[in-house]
Amino acid sequence: MSFYENLKFDANGLIPAIIQDAGNSRVLMMAWMNRASLETTIKTGKTHFWSRSRQKFWMKGETSGHTQQVKDIAFDCDGDCLLIQVEQVGAACHEGYRSCFFRSVEGAGSKIAEPRLQDPGEIYGKPAK
Amino acid sequence: MSFYENLKFDANGLIPAIIQDAGNSRVLMMAWMNRASLETTIKTGKTHFWSRSRQKFWMKGETSGHTQQVKDIAFDCDGDCLLIQVEQVGAACHEGYRSCFFRSVEGAGSKIAEPRLQDPGEIYGKPAK
Numbered sequence: 001m002s003f004y005e006n007l008k009f010d011a012n013g014l015i016p017a018i019i020q021d022a023g024n025s026r027v028l029m030m031a032w033m034n035r036a037s038l039e040t041t042i043k044t045g046k047t048h049f050w051s052r053s054r055q056k057f058w059m060k061g062e063t064s065g066h067t068q069q070v071k072d073i074a075f076d077c078d079g080d081c082l083l084i085q086v087e088q089v090g091a092a093c094h095e096g097y098r099s100c101f102f103r104s105v106e107g108a109g110s111k112i113a114e115p116r117l118q119d120p121g122e123i124y125g126k127p128a129k
Numbered sequence: 130m131s132f133y134e135n136l137k138f139d140a141n142g143l144i145p146a147i148i149q150d151a152g153n154s155r156v157l158m159m160a161w162m163n164r165a166s167l168e169t170t171i172k173t174g175k176t177h178f179w180s181r182s183r184q185k186f187w188m189k190g191e192t193s194g195h196t197q198q199v200k201d202i203a204f205d206c207d208g209d210c211l212l213i214q215v216e217q218v219g220a221a222c223h224e225g226y227r228s229c230f231f232r233s234v235e236g237a238g239s240k241i242a243e244p245r246l247q248d249p250g251e252i253y254g255k256p257a258k
Contacts, residue, residue, distance in 0.1 A: 001238060002237050002238065003232075003234050003237065003238055003239040006232070006239065016145055016159065018147050018156060018159065020156060024154075025153075025154035025155070026154070027147060027149060027156065027212050029205065030145065030147065030205065030210040042234070072233050072234075073233060073234040074230040074231075074232060074233040074234070074242065075230065075232055075234070075239075076158065076159065076222075076229040076230050077222050077223065077224050077226075077229045077231070078229070081159040081229075081230075083156050083230040093205075093206050094206065095206050097206075100205040100206045100207070100210075101203040101204065101205050101210075101212040102203075102206070103132075103135070103203060103204055104201050104202060104203045105132050105171070105201075105202040105203070105204070108131050108132065109130060109131065109132055110132040110135065110204075113203065
């Protein structure tokens with residue numbers, strides 16, 4: 001049986017994908033995949049997603065050079081979420097942090113919980129590698 | 130500024146919450162929260178969710194006893210996903226595995242990637258602790 005039969009894409013044909021650093025287990029980001037982006041992810045070994053805001057297929061790192069090499073793809077008991085282990089090049093977050101989850105709740109507000117690796121201008125101000 | 134102002138709940142008033150084991154960083158599950166379930170999670174220190182299939186507010190472990198004690202709540206750069214660190218009692222998965230992501234893609238199929246801790250009947254066949 002193909003594992004695709006275990007997966008449930010939502011009404012828009014999408015499934016959330018949690019991206020985790022295969023080295024230190026830090027959760028880096030969450031993004032959405034449709035079947036075509038998952039197939040391309042498996043075929044190329046680089047993560048590809050579907051942008052809901054831009055309605056566009058994209059490869060992680062296509063602009064920044066911060067690509068993700070896939071090491072493992074797991075899916076949950078309900079088949080409605082993916083967990084993908086990757087080797088991350090540079091910052092996963094477009095704001096220059098290693099992880100998109102760089103802010104934690106503190107009291108009624110929030111705190112920055114990790115150092116910024118790069119200034120966003122530094123990432124996007126020059127051509128993608 | 131309240132951190133709630135950084136969060137974007139979707140058209141149904143929901144936000145996905147990734148639940149991670151604070152001890153070993155294993156991603157345990159993903160579930161959905163509305164604002165009330167997030168507020169109750171913060172107030173009680175135990176994770177609460179909104180079930181889309183049952184259209185019902187629920188506390189993780191209310192039936193199984195497998196509760197989650199919250200250690201940290203982070204949110205991503207876009208404010209549309211939560212990452213919550215917890216101390217998990219027993220199996221997070223209703224199928225008796227520590228993590229709901231117990232299956233990984235292997236070739237065209239899948240493999241079980243971790244041992245089952247409990248039989249589901251053992252979890253749900255007796256009253257919740």
